[in-house]
Amino acid sequence: MRQQYDIIATTAMGLEAIVAKEVRNLGYECTVENGKVMYKGDESAIARSNLWLRSADRIKIKVGEFKAYSFDELFEKTKALDWEDYLPIDAEFPVSGKSVKSKLYSVPDCQAIVKKAIVNRMKNRHKQVSWFAENGPLFKIEVSILKDTVTLTLDTSGTGLHRRGYRTDQGEAPIKETLAAALVMLTNWNADKPFIDPFCGSGTIPIEAALIGQNIAPGFNREFVSEAWGWMGEKVWEEARMEAEDLAKYDQPLDITGSDIDHRMVEIANANSFEAGLGDLIRFKQMQVRDISTRKEYGVIVGNPPYGERLGEEKAVERMYREMGQAFSSLDTWSIYIITSHPNFEQLYGKPATKKRKLFNGFIRTDYYQYWGKRKPREN
Structure with missing residues (x-):
């Protein structure tokens, strides 16, 4: 598995500079766009980001980014990505989506095409498998299209990072x-x-x-969805949590x-x-x-x-x-x-x-x- 990933920390508008400062404090150089902070890192960076980033919403891995003006283009360019490096044969991989100011504006169609392209790629790599049961670990995929630029990501957090796990109850309008x-x-x-x-x-x-x-x-x-991913490894999370314990x-x-x-x-x-x-x-x-x-x-x-x-x-x-x-x-x-x-x-x-x-x-x-x-x- 590749050691470096394109990581995206998503954030509420207005908090990008705060998240960027947190990312740099973890030791990673980053760039900032509206609603997200982007940087490169290994499996340890993914675990540490999930554990430590206080003001980010989610930690995602960017699998690919490309222009697409037709459904055929979306299918072929999605299929060309190395999905088998991320998804095991038994992976459960639902696809969510959004589209803004793009020719491909039908989100349900985009979701279905991305799903089909990934299945097609996986079948070509696992020729002995004709049907994927999707009864294994969860890999939440998002297709996001902005001005005809498609970004395909994997969500490593699962439940949003604001869910710290300590709320036993709350008022009518709790702050995140x-x-x-x-x-x-x-x-x-x-x-x-x-x-x-x-x-x-x-x-x-x-x-x-x-x-x-x-x-x-x-x-x-709390727990994170990527803790169940085989290529992340238990040791990565164990070391990240030991570091957190030592620094408290x-x-x-x-x-x-x-x-x-x-x-x-x-x-x-x-x-x-x-x-x-x-x-x-x-x-x-x-x-x-x-x-x-x-x-x-x-x-x-x-x-x-x-x-x-x-x-x-x-x-x-x-x-x-x-x-x-x-x-x-x-x-x-x-x-x-x-x-x-x-x-x-x-x-x-x-x-x-x-x-x-x-x-x-x-x-x-x-x-x-x-x-x-x-x-x-x-x-x-």
């Missing part, structure tokens, strides 16, 4: 773990600073902060607090924290944002408050934004980061942001408002 991690990584927080999430909901942002603070790989306690800083003390107005969410957050293996490392308590105060200095607040998009919610949310601004006004050494889709947040909060960044929370276009606190004086 991958976005929560990105929100923390976009701040100036480190494990030596106090951290507060005043709208903690099911605890996702504080939990992601704790995982970052103790350098715990976010995928450490379980003894790192943390000062992380999450609060929410709903006592039920506080209970859920506590349960999720324990499920994540963090025990009582994070303090969760019931509290309104207007009541938040602290004598600690040089901390970080990250909040994902209600946006006021539901009918009848807007007035209450706007009042809460004003109260938030008043409560935080005395925290001049704290850096405050709030994500919301509300267009008048700065006016309601009572202060223009130092910086703001466009992000997407699911399909909702939001801004990440950043208020930088005073810098801590250097010790002589």
